Amino acid sequence: MIPAGAHPVTVHQAGLLQCRVCGRLTRPPAAYDPGLKLRCPRCSAAIRLQQGGNSIQITWALLVASAILYIPANLMPVMSVYMLGKGEPSTIIGGVVHLLKGGQWPLALIVFVASIVVPLLKLFALTLILVTIHRRSMWRTRERALLYRVTELVGRWSMVDVFVIAILSGLVRFGGMARIEANIGAFFFAVVVVLTMLSARTLDEHLLWEAHEARAEEEEA
């Protein structure tokens, strides 16, 4: 931990701009010109003058789309196992149940967490964060920031089922004897993972703290 100086302030309160790519601080131009494109002096990425921008709307849109697609992703079969010509389609949950019946519960647990718990957690966590930003909540902001960080970090692990289907369908190709085929559910599932990852990424996490500060200033006044 480093000393925060005499009186800790934020970028916002100090009237500075922060590059969201490399973190470098700059002073905003004296005269505001909407046509002006600001570039970070260190990494030359574009710096936004208006904090947040439309990140909330894009996050909502992606989140709603992934929540809708989450339904076919779980109801439709993700792959079919053909043994001697007879096909047996299975869903994501079906795959977990199959592993459990085979006595492979550690593996069943991993797949259950990665494929079912993580996508649901992401949908709920992002909804909670968006709603609390809207309400300018001061409730457990530090914990919500942590929840956001975890959501962003674990999202990619949901892809594990898609990888398993790719490996199985790529390996089990013995014609009429034994064959594993990928089904449409896997496509929806991959789309859900991508959309939730994009949704988490487009959300500007500073908004959590700006909403918190706005409410704090309001209550002081």
Add this chain to the structure above:
Amino acid sequence: MRDPIACLECGQLYGYRTLSAGETATCVRCGAVLYQGRRGMVERALALTATGLLLFGLTNAFPMLALRAQGSAVEMRLFDASIAFWREGFPAVAVLLFLSTIAFPLLELAALLVVLLTLRLDLPRSGAIVLYRVLREIRPWSMLEVFMLGVLVSVVKLGDLATLSLGVAFWTFCALIVTLTAIRAVLDPLTIWRRLGREPAT
């Protein structure tokens, strides 16, 4: 406040100071890591990145898994797995898997090599700055560790079905995952940015 920096996640301001090796500065407000003290970071990361590229090449050159059933055998390389969805009629998923298991990991390692060499040899920075920005964008989409878990799940699933053998690439792939994890542990983004901007850094 001398040499001000701000938390990338919440915007809290701090004064930058050099940390000793192994020390970590955390944001008091949101708990995010600000930066870490690293000695010989560039040299260590450079060695690991070169190792990673070599292991990545080997992993792609050899079969990872092979399945035998009644006389016939199917071999699978990393590339075969990445494009398996193409044959199944889902080209979009195949493209996603190709990007996340081959293109992005390769780009990540190659970009990192250029950035680290630029710092080590003190070359002009402009190319490295663009590459490091690209690298930060693609990192979440580079999913070799997730693929590793997928391989392990598949191995267990197939275990009772047929005779499965692990190829050379399976072992180089395990080593690659360890190397990638080590690279991520060694690198400190703020230190890299400050050195790219020729500012004093640990």
